[in-house]
Amino acid sequence: MSNKPKSLPVLQERVDDLPVLIAQLREMGVPELFNQAFKIHRNWSGLSFGHLVSAWLVFVVSESNHRLSHLQPWAEQRLHTLQTSFGVALVATDFTDDRLAQALRYLSDDAGWQRFEDLLNQRLIRVYDLTGNTIRLDSTTAKSYGTITPDGFLQLGHSKDHRPDLPQLKINLSTLDPLGLPLTVTVTNGACADDPLYVPEIERVRATLQRRGLLFVGDCKMAARATRVNVAAGGD
Known part of the structure; x- marks a missing residue:
């Protein structure tokens, strides 16, 4: 009988910041909340929608890369780390271009x-006991070299970037x-004025926090009469 020790397979993967990012997403409940919030077709199989999107977010943050075609080869080199950190079974084909497009x-x-x-804000505020009543509202613009279409987001307007x-x-x-916790975000076309954006955002904040008596802080464009009337009428 041979006493020669058996060779053990060695798996080598780059861990980088993946365990930290995934642990934070899991603590926030992001994978489960994605599954709750979005209505996914019953024929969806393999890795859940929430875990797929969460892994994609980890890839974007870790690699500073949002391209669909780069996710699968990246995940294939880190399958054990991803599987262990998320606590779910997964394979490289869970991250194909087709699934990401879907x-x-x-x-x-x-x-x-x-x-x-709404689900994420309610969870974070409950878990971390965030009871602040001051809400800051502001808008910004992002320029692009993209093509203008009649119904698209990209439009000519007052440019803060000159x-x-x-x-x-x-x-x-x-x-x-x-x-400074982000609560709501709304993307509109670049030709839209700032004034009419405040009331819809205020209504969304009220819906997600489920309370009144809030202090809304904004710049001079928030002083429009319609906005002030809405704030006062809502008990804020």
């Missing part, structure tokens, strides 16, 4: 995003003080 179609549902924001020749989109954001 996930993007689900993610384009505005109602699903609003449900996800590039009126480039189309832009507008992003409206609400955050909870003092942490």
